[in-house]
Structures are given as C-alpha cells and as structure tokens.
Amino acid sequence: MRLLTGILLISASLLPLSGEPLSKGDREYALSALQASKKLFLESVDGLTKNQLNFKPAPDKWSIAEVAEHIALAEGFIFQVVQGALQSPARDPLADARKLDEKILAKVPERTVKFNAPEPLQPHHQYKSLAEAVAAFSSARDSHIDYVGTTQDPLREHFFKHPVLGDLDAYQWILLISAHTERHVNQILEVKASPGFPKQ
Numbered sequence: 001m002r003l004l005t006g007i008l009l010i011s012a013s014l015l016p017l018s019g020e021p022l023s024k025g026d027r028e029y030a031l032s033a034l035q036a037s038k039k040l041f042l043e044s045v046d047g048l049t050k051n052q053l054n055f056k057p058a059p060d061k062w063s064i065a066e067v068a069e070h071i072a073l074a075e076g077f078i079f080q081v082v083q084g085a086l087q088s089p090a091r092d093p094l095a096d097a098r099k100l101d102e103k104i105l106a107k108v109p110e111r112t113v114k115f116n117a118p119e120p121l122q123p124h125h126q127y128k129s130l131a132e133a134v135a136a137f138s139s140a141r142d143s144h145i146d147y148v149g150t151t152q153d154p155l156r157e158h159f160f161k162h163p164v165l166g167d168l169d170a171y172q173w174i175l176l177i178s179a180h181t182e183r184h185v186n187q188i189l190e191v192k193a194s195p196g197f198p199k200q
Contacts, residue, residue, distance in 0.1 A: 019090055019154025026156075026171060030148045033105055033178040038141050041071060041181050044188045045130060049200050053130055057194035064188050066123035068130055071184050072137040073121045078177045079144055085160035085170040086153055093156040094169065101175055104165070108179035111186055115164075148174060 022030075045053075045068055053065040062070070094100065127133040155171035162168050168176065191197065 019157045020093075021152040022148075022155060022171065027148060029101070030171065030174050030178075031145060033175055034141065034145050034148065037178040037181040037185070038138070038145075040185045041068075041137065042134065044185045045134065048130070049198065051198040051200065052192075055191065055194075055196070055198055057191055057196075061191070062123065062187070064191050065130055065133075067184050067187050067191070068133045068137075069123040069125070069127055070117060070121055071181055072127065072133040072140075073123075074117075074180055075137050075140040075144070075177065077121060078173060078180065079140070081160055082155075082170050082173045082177075085158045085168075085173060086155070088158050088160060090154065090157040091159060097156060097169065097172070100165075100168070101172060104168075104172055104175045104179050105182075108176065109182040109186055111183060111190070144174070144177065 045064065048064060053068075054063050056063045127136065153170070155174070156169050158170045159167045160170070160173060162173075162176070165176075
C-alpha cells in the first residue's frame with residue numbers, strides 16, 4: 001500500500017517530459033495488444049449465469065467473478081506504475097527492448113508458475129456485480145488505449161523494477177497491463193474447464 005500511495009502522490013504532479021516519443025511501430029504494437037486482450041476478457045465473461053460466475057473449482061481457488069474483479073482492479077494499479085516510472089530519472093532505452101516486449105506478451109499469460117496477488121488487488125467484492133466490474137475495466141482500458149494512441153511521453157526512457165521481470169521501461173509496463181489481462185482470461189478458461197462447472 002505504501003508503494004501505491006507514493007506513486008499516487010508523485011503522479012498527481014505530473015509534468016510534461018522531454019525525450020523521444022513512441023515510434024509508430026511501438027504505438028501500434030501496444031494498441032493491438034490492449035485492444036485484443038480487452039476483447040478476450042469481455043468475451044470470456046459474456047453471458048455467464050450467477051452460478052457460473054460464483055463457482056469455485058476448489059475452496060482456495062478464485063471464482064470467475066473474483067478473477068474479473070482482480071482484472072478490473074489491476075488495470076488502474078498497473079497504470080499508476082507507468083505514471084510512477086515516468087517520474088524516475090531518464091535513462092538510455094534498452095538496446096534489445098523489442099525482445100523483452102515480446103517476452104512479456106508471450107510468457108506472462110502462461111500460468112505454469114503461479115503468484116499471489118498483492119493485497120490491494122485481492123478480490124473483496126468491491127463491485128456489486130460483474131457488470132460493474134466490467135464497466136470499471138472497460139472505462140479504464142479505453143482511457144489507457146487513448147493514452148497510448150496520443151501520448152508524446154518518452155516511455156522508453158523511464159523505468160520501474162518489476163519483482164520478477166526486473167527493470168521494465170514504462171512502455172513495457174503498458175504491455176504488462178495487456179499480458180496480465182490475458183493471463184487471467186486463461187484463469188477464467190481454467191475455471192470453465194473444471195469438473196463440476198455449472199452448465200447454466
């Protein structure tokens with residue numbers, strides 16, 4: 001929580017940054033990822049009944065409703081990290097940045113290794129319904145898509161350390177937003193494939 005509070009305080013006084021804006025290729029790559037993972041999530045929860053949303057494969061596993069809540073909460077949380085990264089001192093861009101970009105989008109969605117979500121992102125029924133969680137997610141995602149489509153911030157020159165992946169530039173944190181969504185869409189698909197998942 002202390003980290004999140006610090007990021008919020010920093011991002012409240014954002015100033016225009018100097019440096020190289022995104023290339024056309026980077027911009028299109030991130031936009032494509034954000035739009036695709038949004039579509040995957042919305043499709044994964046469309047038309048589900050209350051029984052299906054609340055079904056747990058095991059007592060210690062999340063329901064689809066809980067996964068959806070986590071996705072919605074993480075959308076804004078990770079973008080706050082992007083804003084925090086932009087307040088760090090500028091550095092030279094990574095020489096092989098695209099290689100790490102591709103690794104984020106390819107490997108983060110894999111669920112061979114599991115992690116515990118930080119407390120602020122644990123589901124605690126913060127939304128009254130799936131529709132409310134989906135609306136919160138969609139509003140935030142659309143805002144992030146608009147930001148990527150128009151920003152002139154030098155996203156490749158500012159970094160923030162990820163606990164597993166190490167130093168990521170602010171652009172790669174944006175890719176992580178998409179990869180994180182896809183990771184948990186895969187979790188939703190796992191729940192649907194579980195024995196005993198309600199037919200309706």
